[in-house]
Amino acid sequence: MKTVKTLLMLCTIILALSGCSSLRTASDYDKNVDFSGYKTYNFYDKGIARVRLNNLDKRRLMAAVEAEMNAKGFTKSDKPDLLVNLVVVAREKTDVYGPAYYGGWGWGWGAGWGWRGGWGSPFWGGGPGYVNQYIEGTIIIDFLDPAKKILFWHGRGSGFNLDNLNKREERLYTGVREILAQYPPNVTASR
Template identity: 60%
Template sequence: MRKIGSFLIVVVLFSACSSLQVASDFDKEVDFKNYKTYNFYENGLEKLEVNGLDKKRIMAAVDTEMQAKGFTKVEKPDLLINLVVMKRNRTDVYDNGFYGGPWGWRGWGWGMGWGPFWGGGMRTTDRYQEGMFIIDFLDPKTKMHVWHGRGDGFNLDSFKNREERINTGVKEILAQYPPQQ
């Protein structure tokens, strides 16, 4: 029973580590009901440090979510959307906790068990670039930020289900817009 319980705890912890952590902030003096149209901030897109495929995917995901919220994309919008991707190197080390001899400490208690016989244990290391997606809304009339959303914890090196993960990440970030005032 202890082994099963410990295994389930590890699975829950690993699944929690893989999810995006989202947060947002906004100008409390702005009436967000006045915003109906949007477009991308061109200067920001030029500085976006992702490959062309991911840039296209992120913009498409933002378009989908904004249109689902009732916004229209126009040339002279009420809101400009600035996109930023920040990167940092990350190393995760996983250790199974099996140490000791055939009658030694096994990580979960004394006695016989499976695993390496004299010390060691299995350790794996995962190195990758982790990213933070930032979506800022700017008011072109006042030239001020009015809303800031971010999602932290995106594995930028994984190509598995990449488009789906980008869509989900953008959706989670933009779920916090409009802010609850």
């Protein structure tokens, strides 16, 4: 029985950790801008200089953006229609799992079937808690119009574990792809 409890707790922790690793994306844009006029891009040098990543990850992030921009039909140019500004914001995160509040559907004392909950292990047996501390990053991708000197599109992805080195390059590419999937915005649906 103790083995079953241990396996169930391990599965719960794995599910909880895997649920925390997904990137949450969002975007915003200037509704008065005609996006069809933008065909060429380059990076905003002042913004790139301030990106708080090591040089290896900075190059990976830029390569991921270049790959996605090229896939969208943009051409990199010395006189671009748009400048890509990159920002990475990092903050400390702490996730605490069990022994804590538990609950679920089941038979409750005098209440019949329904929601029940209380304090303790999710598997009715106490046990150690689990604490996961890491640095969570938010990747921000801004598109700037150098002629008008305006920001016209803003995309971000939150939830990137900056401490995890496992498949880091792949996760950066996936994250950038998910953020830039929102460009160009569906302008006709929003007007």
